[in-house]
Amino acid sequence: MRKITLSNGTTVEVECLSCALTGGLIEPEGGVVVETEYFHAHQDVAYPIRGLIILASKRHIKCFDELTEEERMDYINLLSKIRKVQREILDIEYVYYFYNEDTTHHFHTWMVPRYEWMYEFGRSIESVRPVLLHARNNMNSEENKKEVMSAIKALTNELKC
Template identity: 70%
Template sequence: MAKKITMADGRTIEVECLSCAITSGLIEPAGGTIIETENFHAHQDVAYPVPGLVIVASKRHIHCLDELTESELIECINLVQAIRKAQRDELGIEYVYYFYNEDTTHHFHLWMVPRYEWMNEFGRSVESLRPVLLHARNKMNNKENLDKVFKNIDLLRNALKNYKR
């Protein structure tokens, strides 16, 4: 069933699956692709403008971890680790929260959410994740922060450009 989706930049599109639309290149995510491998695609969802946040999505329309082939699984975890390393080396990110739900309305995508000091007011661990993302979406959608978000996307993309796929 097609869904109407309003993009961060105001465009409205109708797609069956947003993850398919992004990983196939039908939709260019704001800030562009951070890195792409044979079976995976990494980008930031700037609707949640946390600097250094990365979403890693499979290209195949699957939902559950046990649907990945063994080689996809290895490709995925190696990619996630390379992105994690770039977050540390380029952006100085000390900790990352990982979130992934299989009952998504899109398809397989892993959130890599950097942890910042300001997030402590929303608690720690998993219960802080939703309030943190809502705070970012509702209160951090300003030019200064978005400049940082886009700069960080460029830094990550640049750091990963020689990644051995």
């Protein structure tokens, strides 16, 4: 078991944070954005960037090639659906996608929107980590938190359709 402190300050003890989130043992702050039989999408509000989504498999696997055919189809359909709603509802023009296999969590993809303010950290993939750290350390104002929560609600409402 690992002790993990969530963005709201609550400490939980879990084997796998992703399993706890996708299994409903821990409710992500802002709630679940969309859920299917195989996947669960939420925003990690520890990085308060409007429209940032984490799409996680419900099954504990590490690699893309471990997905079943049904899971692969669900993954690409859900990823595309979320992206379309990010563009249409939140007016997000660009998104960086990340998935890595050397994580302590299981298979998940980060969908990180690209905003104008982020260019001060660079224009390439290398700028993403500094952007995430900047958001976590400097963007926790009540006004920004309200914007993030509003975006979560807008995405959730649109993805229910």
